[in-house]
Amino acid sequence: MKWMILFFITLTALFMPESIAQSTMTVTDDPLKKADALDSLRAKGLLIFTTPFSRARGFGDGPFIPSETQTVEPGKRPTLQGNGSFLRINGLDAQSCNECHMIIKHGTFPPTLGIGGVGGIATTALIQPTMVDVADSFDIRTKYVYGFDPDSPMNFDGKCDFNGRASNPPFLFGGGGIELLAKEMTSDLQTFLSTARNAAPGTVTRLITHTVDFGEIVSGENGDVDLSGVTGILPEETTGLTPEQMLVIRPFGRKGDNFSMREFDRNALQFHFGIQSVEVVGQDVDEDLDGIVNEATIEELTYLHIFSVTNPPPFTDNLNSRAQAGFTTFQSIGCTYCHIPEINTDSSFLPLAFPEVETDPAMNVHHFINLKDVGFHPSQGSGKGIRVPLFADFKRHKMGPFLTESFEKDRRVFANDEFQTARLWGVADTKPYLHDGRATSLTEAIDQLGGEAQFARDEFFALATEDREDVLYFLSRLRTPDNPNEELLDLAASLAAESH
């Protein structure tokens, strides 16, 4: 396989922290062929992804400080019964990334385990609750109240109230294509915005990029803009955000809240393991007071980012005539209103930056990765881009009462009933389904879709049994990659041996 990296020396590189400049140097000076150099960066990232973090490496949130009150924030969390290591609810819930991202294919017997896949129900993360009503006794109480009355009447209804979020781990496959599309869309949206800022009051600017319609901007006086017509990407609470920040595509996370895999990865390190990266807390800063500084360096985040975005994409298995018929029905009943089968990028080169600027993906770029080299197919026709067969639209939709979460108002950013359209590529292999992993089959998942998807769900269940089976048969063709990252294992093993 041939790998290609372009190195980009921009003026901004001069202002990069020394550590990242050094990491670029190492690669340039690498005695290996450039082709191997990318694999070696990927293998280093894979090692970080799979190696359990130890306390000596910075695992954990450090000693608890009794005066601390922001106890749901990483760095300040208590541990379960004071065990000093884990909490399990609200993070501190694993030792390695792969503990949760380990199931490559559910569609084989036995299920195929590996690196970068989905998680089962046991790995569903419980994010920021302060109240879990396990005994099902206080279901009228949606918010934890200090000094609640323990003698108030029990009210059992089979619903364990919970004021956080529950999220089932998705896979990392094809993440590079998703990140590239999101960055290209963001650049387009920012261009639309600056056009709208300069246009006469009352001018309407349509936000259509890469076939997705994000609504419109209406120009006001003096460069002001009205974003109330923007669809699918605005958070519930927009106070304090600039229009530029609101027009950023954030495809990662089930709510759609991280614009790059690097952003997700550094948050994951902190949330799950209490590993504080330099780019979060600063160089030589021991923010969680565990005696360890630089728990994840800028280079390490770069390796993790490179590993994350070079995970190979899912693929569509041969569509025979039955699967083709199922696909046609999938389109005709409205599923593709949100699950857009394929979107093309403009370029095949994914820019990786540090420091990242979410509103301008072209800033501070230190690597370009050619996604044609990690398994993406070139776009058809004269385009220079790649095809991303994601079956999604990068938008959040209202999904109805069944799926509505109960995350507390003062701690949430997104509406409880909104979720980013799940990408259906690979869906044959990724049980369980829906944001918290509640659906044990595709039919159950489709059955629970409500709100904006209610019409399509109803059409699906109104189909003749045979047509419905064809749709499911079509979905069973959407497979996760075979043997993802296998080519890196020997290299990763030798790197691991060297570091011991």
Ligand code: HEC
């Ligand atoms: C305890 C289980 C768990 C661990 C450990 C874990 N993850 Fe995840 N991961 C999740 C869950 C749950 C989500 C979905 C989160 C959400 O909805 O916001 C997720 C989502 C992701 C995503 C976004 C995927 C997408 O397409 O939206 C990336 C990237 C990711 N994880 C990387 C990592 C990395 C890197 C690590 C290790 C530093 C890690 N994860 C550790 C559970 C886990």
Ligand code: HEC
């Ligand atoms: C209005 C947009 C919309 C429409 C229309 C829609 N979906 Fe979805 N779909 C979503 C969203 C959003 C989710 C994620 C919900 C969640 O995580 O709780 C989802 C989730 C799914 C899932 C679960 C995927 C997973 O990995 O967990 C399946 C399967 C699915 N949809 C199939 C379909 C089918 C089949 C149709 C047509 C009958 C359809 N959807 C129509 C928005 C839509």
